Structure formats: C-alpha cells, structure tokens
Amino acid sequence: MRLSMSLLPQLALALFLLLLTSAHVHGYGLEVGYYKRSCPAAEAIVRETVFGYFSQDPTVTAPLLRLHFHDCFVRGCDGSVLINSTKGNKAEKDAKPNHSLDGFFVIDAAKAALEKKCPGVVSCADVVALVARDAVSLATAVVRNGGWTKDGNLYEVETGRRDGRVSHAAEAVDNLPSPFFGIFQLKTSFASKGLDMKDLAVLSGAHAIGNSHCNSFARRLYNFTGKGDMDPSLDPAYAAKLKQQCKPGDLTTILEMVPGSSTTFDTTYYQLVAERRGLFHSDEALLRNKETRDYVYSHINSETSFFKDFGVSMVRMGRAGVLTGYQGEIRKNCALVN
Ligand code: HEM
Ligand SMILES: *[C@@H]1O[C@H](CO)[C@@H](O)[C@H](O)[C@H]1NC(C)=O
Ligand SMILES: *[C@@H]1O[C@H](CO)[C@@H](O)[C@H](O)[C@H]1NC(C)=O
Ligand SMILES: *[C@@H]1O[C@H](CO)[C@@H](O)[C@H](O)[C@H]1NC(C)=O
16 A cells, blocks of 8 residues: 555656657547537637638638648648738748738638637637638538538548747748649658648649639740740640730739639549649649549549548648647737737
C-alpha cells in the first residue's frame, strides 16, 4: 500500500504522457464535430451563411473552394491566407499567386455570426474549411437532392484547427503549385503537404468550377518554350478558340474553366482533360502519370465515386500542417492577428 502510494506521481505522469501521444497519433488533434459542446450551432451557422450568398450568386463557390486550398498549402490550414498585410509585412493574400483570390466577405460574415453566438470559440481556419465544404456541396446535384451526411452535405469536415499569427507573401510564392508545373513538380508539391497522386487527381477535379485569367495559361498559346510556339499537348482546335478570347499580354479577361458549366460541380473537368482541353499545363500533366491518367479516364462518368473521393481528399488536405491544442490562437477578426 505504502509502495503504490509513492508510485502514484509516476503513474499519473505516465498516464498523462500516454494521453498526449495518443491524441497526437490518431487525430492530428482534429475531429468531426469538435464544436458540438462548445458551440453546437457552429456548423449550422456557417451553412446558413454560405447558403444565403450561394442562393443569390452560385459563382461564390469557386473562390471559396480555392481559398481552402491556398490556406492549406501555405503554412498549413491555419487561416493565414485571410490575414491582411500591414505596414511592415506583405501577407499571403497580396502575393502574386493570389491571382484574384476572392470570397473573403463570406468568411467574414460567417465569422461575425459565430462571434455573436459563441465569442472566441471557432477558429478562422475551421471557418475556411467548413465554408469550402458547404459551398462545393451546394454546387452538386447530390446535395440538392438531400446529400449524404446527416446534415445534408457531401462529406464531414474535421474541425479543431487553431489560427496562425504569421502570413508572408513570399511563402505563398514558394508553396503554391504553378499552373505551368509538370507532373513531377506537382507530385513533389503535393507530397510536401502529405498528399499523394490520387489526391492530386481528385483535388484537381476542383477545376470543374470557376474561372481563370488569360495570363494563367497564355504562355501555352503563344510562347510555350520561349520560341513563340504553342504547347503541343493542347488540342489545336481548342487552342485556336482560346486565342480568339485571350490576346497576348491580356491581364484582365477571365474565361470559364469548363465552358458553360462553371458553377456546377461535377466530372466535366475529367472530360475536358481527357480531350486535352484542360486550361493549365498542370491539368494536362495528369495524363503523364499512370495513376493520375487512369483516374481521369475512369472518372469521366463516375460522379458518385468522384464525390466520395473528393470528400476523402479534402479531409486529407485539411490536415496539412494544422495548429491544434494550445498552439496559435482563435482570431477575433479573421483579417487581423489578435
Ligand atoms: C494541382 C495544382 C493546382 C494548380 C497549379 C492550380 C492553379 C490554378 C490557377 C492558375 C487558377 C486560376 C487563377 C486565375 O487566373 O484567376 C486556379 C483556379 C481555381 N482553382 Fe486551382 N490549382 C491547383 C489545384 C487546386 C485545388 C487542389 C483546388 C481545390 C481543392 C483548386 C481550386 C480552384 C478553383 C475552385 C479555381 C477557380 C477560382 C475562381 O473562379 O475564382 N485548385 N487554380
Ligand atoms: C483587410 O483588407 C481588406 C482589403 O484591403 C479591407 O477591405 C478590410 O477592411 C481589411 N480588414 C481589416 C479588419 O482591416
Ligand atoms: C494580389 O496581389 C497584388 C500584388 O502582388 C495586389 O495588387 C492585389 O490587390 C492582390 N489581390 C487580392 C485579391 O488581394
Ligand atoms: C517569349 O519567351 C521568351 C523567353 O522567355 C522571351 O524572351 C520573349 O520575349 C517572349 N516573347 C513574347 C512575344 O512574349
């Protein structure tokens, strides 16, 4: 009896360490429904906010989906993409690859509604992840017909992220893949965020929605190798059409990524890529690797399978470099460090 009493502190310490490490190994500190006790209405508040904007203008989906990607690939999904530049610091959102980042007003509206209900509880990084999920779900026929999760969404989002305090433009330039990347560069870029070739094939399917500026692909039309040539991997008939819409040096014109269906999330992206009509060199690159090529060809008409995979890969992307537990902070205003 006396012996075990004296061992008590060691036992307690061992138990404490065990709990610490097991939390680390299993959930990255994230879980579905993280706010179910601290702010039970959190996910419903976000969904209502997104629905309000979406029902007025379905083009909000694309920028909201892209924001989550740009957040996660730079310093992890820590809301750093939302931070404004200050006198001494140029933030991620003012980096060159920001190219038309948009949708911040939806994040701010959702965060404001959350702060009213549960002040200081829900992180901006989680708002970005939830908003992306809700927005892309609303753009699908599956969710219009009732959805797959109990709240009528396409997939469940893990939450519990904390917000970072740092945002540097230079890091966005270094970490975001370029539309001129080939398959090896894409592989390296995704691997550095814990994502594999399947994730690359699946997440690229996000380019079923939204727009692109001409200058994100014009080099493929006019000066691919610096000799005034065209990218031979682009369908020539499609290239001729793109040349009519995008003149050399055009920095302002935007084109739909998938002509005529840029607000519907579906498998049309894979159809286009298979026809060598993807806008970016990085889209075409999916045909240069067996696994990604097989994915493209096998998903042209497999929407259910694609949507299931998309949920899985989005959750995997949403774990990249997250801050959890006592790391970081819960920002009060998503554009400002507390
Ligand atoms: C594989 C590497 C990727 C590259 C190189 C890439 C590159 C680009 C570029 C250059 C644009 C057009 C920007 C402009 O000119 O305005 C764009 C748009 C977009 N990207 Fe990606 N992207 C990639 C992966 C992703 C991923 C993983 C997602 C989300 C899961 C995503 C979602 C989007 C969306 C939704 C748009 C349209 C945005 C809008 O209409 O406002 N992209 N991407
Ligand atoms: C952040 O910057 C945007 C764009 O410059 C501006 O509209 C917004 O008011 C800023 N937010 C804060 C909290 O300063
Ligand atoms: C993107 O960055 C440029 C500077 O590199 C800036 O002029 C522009 O306003 C930024 N765009 C957005 C949407 O923040
Ligand atoms: C094409 O690219 C080369 C090499 O980058 C450059 O020197 C040349 O000025 C470009 N031509 C045009 C028309 O932009």
